[in-house]
Amino acid sequence: MEAACRLFYAKGYHGTSVRDIAHSASVNVSLINYYFNSKQGLLESIVTNYYEQYMTVLEETMTTTEALPKIDRLKQMIATIIHYKQEQHQFTCFIHRELSLDSIFVREMMVTYLAKENYLINSVFKEALRDSGNTKLDLQFLYVQLKGLLNSPYSSANEWKTLVNWNQSQDFFAKKYVHLICHWIDHLSEGTGMDKKSNPSILSR
Structure with a gap:
């Protein structure tokens, strides 16, 4: 599965053969067919595994941050x-690339996982900004902007390449980018009476 992830990212799904994956993983082609039936089966298993883990960490964050101020809960969700x-x-970049295509598999992912992701993020985002008491904020418009910020480094990977693939660690980029989005959140809440002093532990993870 790790070998397939690397090859799908580098060569694309259609540019990668089962033989390529078997060679990269140092296994027999028949082993892939035995466990996954086909390349499509392997892809579906990888994507399902990715989103199952993703939804688990989102739900855990929702649970562990219930006692936090709503603005800090939103920032913790962004960090996660x-x-x-x-x-x-x-x-992640490969998945975002695939999601731009219209296929039965993509539609299934949208119904199963992406709709749930939208619900969780949207609810936390709107709760935090509604709590500000600022009725002038267009929450739906701003939510679309937030989704763009969350997805941009992965859906437009070429534009971000020189920023993401630094000599520093991936964790360094994540912390820096989370900090940037949290400052955007703070900007939205300016003058609303909300506490804009971010908890340092939120920005670090």
Whole structure:
């Protein structure tokens, strides 16, 4: 599965053969067919595994941050998302590339996982900004902007390449980018009476 992730990212799904994956993983082609039936089966297993883990960490964050101020809960959610995506940077980029295509598999992913992701992030985001009491904020418009910030390094990987693939660690980029998004959140809440002093532990993870 790790070999397939690397090859799908580098060569694309259609540019990667089962033989390529078997050679990279140092296994027999028949072993892949035995466990996954086909390259499509392998892809589906990888994507399902990726999103199952992703939804687990999002739900855990929702549970462990219930007692936090709503603005800090939102920032912790942002940190969780960026760190998860950055830890699996290559495959995250591949998935975002695949999601731009219209296919039955993509539609299934949208119904199963992406709709749930949207619900969780949207609810935390809107709760935090509604709590500000600022009725002038267009929350739906701003939510679309937030999703763009969360996805941009992975859906537009070429534009971000020189920034993401630094000599520093992936964790360094994640912390820096989380800090940037949290400052955007603080900007939205300026003048609303919300506490804009971010907890340092939130920005670090």
